[in-house]
Amino acid sequence: EAGVTQFPSHSVIEKGQTVTLRCDPISGHDNLYWYRRVMGKEIKFLLHFVKESKQDESGMPNNRFLAERTGGTYSTLKVQPAELEDSGVYFCASSQAETGVRAGGYTFGSGTRLTVV
Amino acid sequence: GQNIDQPTEMTATEGAIVQINCTYQTSGFNGLFWYQQHAGEAPTFLSYNVLDGLEEKGRFSSFLSRSKGYSYLLLKELQMKDSASYLCAVRDTGGFKTIFGAGTRLFVKA
Numbered sequence: 001e002a003g004v005t006q007f008p009s010h011s012v013i014e015k016g017q018t019v020t021l022r023c024d025p026i027s028g029h030d031n032l033y034w035y036r037r038v039m040g041k042e043i044k045f046l047l048h049f050v051k052e053s054k055q056d057e058s059g060m061p062n063n064r065f066l067a068e069r070t071g072g073t074y075s076t077l078k079v080q081p082a083e084l085e086d087s088g089v090y091f092c093a094s095s096q097a098e099t100g101v102r103a104g105g106y107t108f109g110s111g112t113r114l115t116v117v
Numbered sequence: 118g119q120n121i122d123q124p125t126e127m128t129a130t131e132g133a134i135v136q137i138n139c140t141y142q143t144s145g146f147n148g149l150f151w152y153q154q155h156a157g158e159a160p161t162f163l164s165y166n167v168l169d170g171l172e173e174k175g176r177f178s179s180f181l182s183r184s185k186g187y188s189y190l191l192l193k194e195l196q197m198k199d200s201a202s203y204l205c206a207v208r209d210t211g212g213f214k215t216i217f218g219a220g221t222r223l224f225v226k227a
Contacts, residue, residue, distance in 0.1 A: 004159070043204065058214070059214070095213070101208075102148070102167070103165075104162055105150050110157075110158060
């Protein structure tokens, strides 16, 4: 089966611009997560979708970040306007229900490396 | 607060055994993951512990003590390809939110 796909793999934008990251989860995975790793720090949770609903968005840093998952398939994460501190690697992950998580964890995409200059 | 501690770096020799420790202090606990991440790649799942004890999977084993807030990942018969970052992550209670440690960079030398 195809894995979790993220696009683009790299993005360099200027401060104040808008960037939209996309994640295509594994087909059939209702759970989709966004994480972020800022340089030198740990991977941090941003939010969790169950199908098209936001289950937990407690990790979203501020209202410049907007995540959507229309139709419960792919998800987008928009940063508008981007600031320097938004630079980092944005990971998407997906999982099946509980039994799948215990057996195989979350499947991560390769991430989008965002650089804001 | 939420805190996961693991060593920043470790070095070991090919063919040897290495143990990577992880201690955690989290408001809730619903399982602990270990992931492997090679530079520039996605984290890949290694193990999941929710009950105390040792889980063995080939060359990799993971141990959990919930009362001590402690886990370790044991890698046997080290190979050069095992050079990577190893991430300890705790799943929060009641949901799927996962808290990650900063990772341990393991260098395997010949």
